[in-house]
Amino acid sequence: xxxxxxxxxxxxxxxxxxxxxxxxxxxxxxxxxxxxxxxxxxxxxxxxxxxxxxxxxxxxxxxxxxxxxxxxxxxxxxxxxxxxxxxxxxxxxxxxxxxxxxxxxxxxxxxxxxxxxxxxxxxxxxxxxxxxxxxxxxxxxxxxxxxxxxxxxxxxxxxxxxxxxxxxxxxxxxxxxxxxxxxxxxxxxxxxxxxxxxxxxxxxxxxxxxxxxxxxxxxxxxxxxxxxxxxxxxxxxxxxxxxxxxxxxxxxxxxxxxxxxxxxxxxxxxxxxxxxxxxxxxxxxxxxxxxxxxxxxxxxxxxxxxxxxxxxxxxxxxxxxxxxxxxxxxxxxxxxxxxxxxxxxxxxxxxxxxxxxxxxxxxxxxxxxxx
Amino acid sequence: xxxxxxxxxxxxxxxxxxxxxxxxxxxxxxxxxxxxxxxxxxxxxxxxxxxxxxxxxxxxxxxxxxxxxxxxxxxxxxxxxxxxxxxxxxxxxxxxxxxxxxxxxxxxxxxxxxxxxxxxxxxxxxxxxxxxxxxxxxxxxxxxxxxxxxxxxxxxxxxxxxxxxxxxxxxxxxxxxxxxxxxxxxxxxxxxxxxxxxxxxxxxxxxxxxxxxxxxxxxxxxxxxxxxxxxxxxxxxxxx
Ligand SMILES: Nc1ncnc2c1ncn2[C@@H]1O[C@H](COP(=O)(O)OP(=O)(O)OP(=O)(O)O)[C@@H](O)[C@H]1O
Ligand SMILES: [Mg+2]
Numbered sequence: 033x034x035x036x037x038x039x040x041x042x043x044x045x046x047x048x049x050x051x052x053x054x055x056x057x058x059x060x061x062x063x064x065x066x067x068x069x070x071x072x073x074x075x076x077x078x079x080x081x082x083x084x085x086x087x088x089x090x091x092x093x094x095x096x097x098x099x100x101x102x103x104x105x106x107x108x109x110x111x112x113x114x115x116x117x118x119x120x121x122x123x124x125x126x127x128x129x130x131x132x133x134x135x136x137x138x139x140x141x142x143x144x145x146x147x148x149x150x151x152x153x154x155x156x157x158x159x160x161x162x163x164x165x166x167x168x169x170x171x172x173x174x175x176x177x178x179x180x181x182x183x184x185x186x187x188x189x190x191x192x193x194x195x196x197x198x199x200x201x202x203x204x205x206x207x208x209x210x211x212x213x214x215x216x217x218x219x220x221x222x223x224x225x226x227x228x229x230x231x232x233x234x235x236x237x238x239x240x241x242x243x244x245x246x247x248x249x250x251x252x253x254x255x256x257x258x259x260x261x262x263x264x265x266x267x268x269x270x271x272x273x274x275x276x277x278x279x280x281x282x283x284x285x286x287x288x289x290x291x292x293x294x295x296x297x298x299x300x301x302x303x304x305x306x307x308x309x310x311x312x313x314x315x316x317x318x319x320x321x322x323x324x325x326x327x328x329x330x331x332x333x334x335x336x337x338x339x340x341x342x343x344x345x346x347x348x349x350x351x352x353x354x355x356x357x358x359x360x361x362x363x364x365x366x367x368x369x370x371x372x373x374x375x376x377x378x379x380x381x382x383x384x385x386x387x388x389x390x391x392x393x394x395x396x397x398x399x400x401x402x403x
Numbered sequence: 404x405x406x407x408x409x410x411x412x413x414x415x416x417x418x419x420x421x422x423x424x425x426x427x428x429x430x431x432x433x434x435x436x437x438x439x440x441x442x443x444x445x446x447x448x449x450x451x452x453x454x455x456x457x458x459x460x461x462x463x464x465x466x467x468x469x470x471x472x473x474x475x476x477x478x479x480x481x482x483x484x485x486x487x488x489x490x491x492x493x494x495x496x497x498x499x500x501x502x503x504x505x506x507x508x509x510x511x512x513x514x515x516x517x518x519x520x521x522x523x524x525x526x527x528x529x530x531x532x533x534x535x536x537x538x539x540x541x542x543x544x545x546x547x548x549x550x551x552x553x554x555x556x557x558x559x560x561x562x563x564x565x566x567x568x569x570x571x572x573x574x575x576x577x578x579x580x581x582x583x584x585x586x587x588x589x590x591x592x593x594x595x596x597x598x599x600x601x602x603x604x605x606x607x608x609x610x611x612x613x614x615x616x617x618x619x620x621x622x623x624x625x626x627x628x629x630x631x632x633x634x635x636x637x638x639x640x641x642x643x
Binding site: 035038306310312316396 | 467489504509516529
């Protein structure tokens with residue numbers, strides 16, 4: 033028998049209560065994993081998309097909403113003339129409700145620009161030219177919309193032909209409807225307007241030059257800003273809201289977890305007055321009893337954390353295949369998130385054990401074992 | 404302050420002067436001034452009517468309760484002033500109670516190992532020592548049983564083995580046979596006598612049973628929180 037045996041024995045003596053407490057913590061931790069995993073996944077998906085397409089800098093006006101504001105397409109020409117800019121391409125991208133799907137990324141892209149290059153045709157073909165009333169669907173978008181080559185899809189005011197299914201190499205790309213920008217502008221009533229200029233820099237542009245370039249862009253387009261992939265994510269209000277919501281909901285889950293564990297540990301301590309008295313009588317230090325109670329509640333937290341992460345991971349997998357979310361983001365179930373979640377659970381356990389442990393250390397042995 | 408008093412009968416283990424204990428803010432006086440000396444190697448029986456303060460005195464000797472007034476020294480050191488009484492409880496004394504007080508969720512062998520966590524021994528050493536102790540009380544075949552599977556006499560033998568876990572020099576027993584039939588009581592008393600004889604353990608035993616008290620080297624009678632007679636061979640002397 034080791035000290036750990038004693039700690040475990042303390043938990044399994046009341047299997048039902050321990051089990052219920054575990055369920056409580058694990059639901060909390062599962063919520064943390066699912067929510068934070070979604071928020072992180074949202075960010076990572078966008079970063080990955082930009083990386084796959086090969087965008088170094090993205091110019092947009094992110095002052096409002098989830099999607100940037102539209103601006104005059106002439107700005108692109110001016111940006112293209114700046115030094116170290118190898119290539120530019122304009123994009124008009126919006127989150128639209130398409131037929132039965134509540135939210136889909138619809139991405140109008142400058143015909144002939146590099147954003148078309150990485151799309152691999154899986155079925156059908158690309159649009160013939162920049163004015164064909166046609167779209168290609170990412171593989172996930174095709175699944176969500178249940179469309180095949182030859183069908184049509186209603187994008188705002190235009191009925192467009194699905195001419196191809198493409199694999200874009202990133203979830204966000206595969207979840208998108210992609211079409212020539214002029215067709216998109218017409219469908220959404222945004223003639224002459226875009227909301228992104230994607231920039232490719234000349235290879236090996238030093239960081240300082242990139243910053244310099246950013247300032248020059250600011251002169252051309254005062255409301256806009258040039259950002260790299262990670263900045264795009266952190267500047268976006270939608271991401272920020274998602275992040276804040278996921279953490280605040282998590283916090284709530286954690287508080288509930290703390291109360292649950294504390295309640296269990298307090299009951300354990302009260303129930304075990306007699307036993308703790310015996311331990312004191314045979315010479316256990318109060319410190320060891322405090323440590324025992326803390327270890328028990330930390331172990332409770334740890335086990336709850338592990339189950340919670342498992343549940344949360346399952347939940348994320350299910351969410352990943354939910355039509356409403358599918359293609360918009362790829363939940364991020366990183367080892368980092370799992371470790372953080374288990375660590376949170378252990379900390380919850382320890383914090384919840386502090387008061388019960390303190391109570392246990394104040395017990396009087398003579399009262400506990402009279403006679 | 405370590406001060407060992409020697410006379411012909413060995414080192415002074417306990418010394419109580421004017422020991423009082425009140426409960427409930429003075430309403431209940433459990434001990435009303437006890438003066439007492441117990442020496443190394445004695446077997447002291449404490450007898451007296453119910454409620455006279457025997458258990459209270461024993462708990463104070465074991466540092467489980469604190470005195471309201473008076474002095475109580477263990478080998479010259481005040482028990483109340485001990486920096487860490489758990490050290491004293493773990494290594495100097497062993498308790499045996501009337502109602503055994505074993506931990507129900509631990510096996511016999513595990514119960515005996517519990518005090519050894521304060522001894523810094525390895526897992527293997529703990530198992531070995533527990534097995535050896537349980538063999539000495541005749542329970543080597545019940546190591547993996549739980550207390551609820553044992554008879555009262557067997558439980559008390561486990562409790563004695565546990566009390567000896569860290570090789571104490573003093574054993575404090577509070578009516579160890581109070582819950583046992585005469586056959587089992589006899590076994591337990593023989594076991595305690597053997598400890599006293601073979602290991603030289605100082606034994607302080609509270610009992611109602613005068614036959615058991617007769618086996619002791621000394622009998623202290625209590626009444627109403629006071630010592631009314633003490634068969635101690637030498638009456639307590641104040642100075643040599
Ligand atoms: N925790 C307590 N609170 C209040 N009174 C107490 C407490 N413990 C003991 N007493 C009282 O102190 C007195 C002495 O009690 P104690 O248990 O020492 O008696 P005892 O001699 O061991 O009796 P018994 O032979 O019945 O075990 C009793 O009157 C008892 O009611
Ligand atoms: Mg008593």
